[in-house]
Amino acid sequence: METNYDVIVVGGGTSGMMASIAAAENGARVLLIDKNRKLGKKLLMTGGGRCNVTNNRDVDDLIRHIPGNGKFLYSTFAQFNNFDIMNFFESQGVSLKEEDHGRMFPVTNKSKTIVDALVTRAQELGVTFCPNTKVTKLRFDDAQMAGVTTETDTFNAPCVVLTTGGKTYPSTGSTGDGYRLAKSAGHTITPLYATESALLSDAPFIQAKTLQGLSLQDVSLAVLDDHQKIVTEHVMDLLFTHFGVSGPAALRCSSFVNQQLERHDAVTMRLDCFPTKTNAQLAKEWENEFSTSKKSVKNDLAQWLPERLADFFMAKLELEDTASYQLTPNQVESLIALVKEFTFPVHHTLPIEKSFVTGGGVHLKEINPKTMESKKKAGLFFAGELIDINGYTGGFNITAAFCTGHSAGVHAAEISSYFRY
Template identity: 65%
Template sequence: MKLFDVIVVGAGTSGMMAAIAAAQSGSNVLLLEKNKRVGKKLLMTGGGRCNVTNNRPAEEIIAHIPGNGKFLYSAFSQFNNYDIMEFFESNGTHLKEEDHGRMFPVTDRSKTIVETLFDQLQNDGVTIYTEVKVEKLLHKEGQIIGVALADQKLYAPCVILTTGGRTYPSTGSTGDGYKLAKRVGHTITPLYATESPIVSNDSFIQKKTLQGLSLQDVSLSVLNQKGKIIVSHQMDLLFTHFGISGPAALRCSSFVNQELAKNPAHAVSLRLDIFPEHTQAELNKNVQSMILEQPEKSFKNALKNLIPERLLDYLLTELELTDITAKKVSEIQLEQFTNLLKSFSITAEKTLPIEKSFVTGGGISLKEVQPKTMESKLINGLFFAGELLDINGYTGGYNVTAAFVTGHVAGTHAAEIAEYTYLPLDDI
């Protein structure tokens, strides 16, 4: 009979941190992974450079986790983003700050982060089994007692599920943890894609009119059925062959999916403001002064450096102002043009599926999880961490931070509970 104090299922971001925290708290830990190697998905984060955390204050980090970030307050009071940075620095892995507080290893290689975690697992004496899949959770009398693999059973008074969501299934994130948790009575809230490119069937997308065009520092808003703004994000945007991508689109995607869930038959309206720092009146004034400078030129040539040429061509074509001389543009036409700059409509049909998104929304219902310990409220000794939980943040190091934080908290408390938990194995 193989007996451990803590078994961690899934050797991703949260799983490795959970195993390290449990081992450093004195537990005999087993880490199970179905891939050949640990940290497969972590190797892909940050474009292969690994955006390991974000150095902004905890309040700001939580504000950037729109999917139930407030659940993390208690966890952050025990272990936070600064502790993550300290963990890597103290292990000789130096980090550097980039835009918006994003932290990367100075090597610019995700491999450095995975190797640091792997080395720590080995130093702490964690037993690692790779290429193994957990078939079911073993429990008795409301107490976890271990896990069953295809060919053997492994026992422990505490099990931590850290199997990830359903994004990038090639990395092993195929939703196993949801099934395991559901079988022991846990509720899985509906899963949806977040941090995902947005698909549109608008004619200018279908005709690829703006494909490949990127806009800097624009504002994208998601509107509800009544036309009210639900959320706005001022960031960069990219037009693609299927719709829109880039940071602004990714951040709006979870809200698009939530609106679609409420009204599946209705596409979601988006509004693009190309000049979020200027009012329409200010834009009118700017455009008028450009006209006055070159009144004899075509309206298009007078506005040459206002916005990218392809976008300008498209907007002028839409308003039938392509061949007009600058001085002949009426006040109404000017108003229509600047209105398009401030309120360019895009229709969102859907986002790319979860499998092609960065983050999974939904997951283990937080009503069934203790925020202080990450332990199940339904089964003693069962813990959850990482993307499996119904928590999702924006890209920029926020999801990885949540994974490290919940992993550490789950590992620490599992080790504490394993110390004094009696395992009812007598008649097994």
């Protein structure tokens, strides 16, 4: 096998495949090394196996949906952004479709369509693939990259792109190797934590599985600080589970929950079942609905809330057998407060290994935002989940991975070209 290349990419996931393609498109001889037998193992799992490949929002909105250091990506998105991702796949014959919240999926509804398009393009460009191979060491010539060492071989290149991912889903090969390699180059790794993770609660109603399996649509879930001020709030779907809450609203709160848990044993969550209505609006509607009704309150609530949730709230207020017309103004006020501001504690999130995204990573102050090149070692580049950037679910993390990978690949190809003269 050839041992001399212009660019070596370590990690064959989302950012690694795009880095390889971008480098090859810019004239570099590229070697892509991956621990797995096939490329894109984690990408095949995304979006429930359908691959939410990007999001069609404008750049400023994209960055607002990447709460973990998204502003770092302004330079990256100026060079290659979500619309370029869409154009890339369309040019490869992959038709995309838009779903709710701007999420873009392949029309085939298969992640394999996306992976196959990336692999095919890399093959067309002559990228050499080295599967089932672990990089054990980065090689340097003073402050300049010189290549990598694997368990069996040594490969030479003036530019190396690390795209090894974080620590989520280690079965896909994301076992944290990149952090060790980055440290060997003198880089700082910021604390790692789970993001886009389900929330675990020891609350009695959770432990009793009272609401297990109940799904709520378009509700508001907020993280409160110790002064009961909102840290973050999201209006999305929510799912009660046997261990706590999951679903998009919970996942988007998780990184903020983990930040609060660094200082507290538990974090207060606030659920608003009617985020588009004020307390006063709800009071007026319910007064009209309930004032003459001889049904029980929970039966009247059936048009507003799922039955199990209505039963749960009625039990908390001890109103299970009360007729609607019998409600006192204070009881109505208490009911509205409960459905608008139901609070419960969260004590943990799922661990990184069972979460969707790793927060933390290679310190951004040590990376050039315009090129993704290391400020510690010339010719070393980073991209994807390995760096300290994380976004919400909805195509934002994949967008960041594709775009940082593209930027790293382009600039690695440019730098490597200087070594041919």
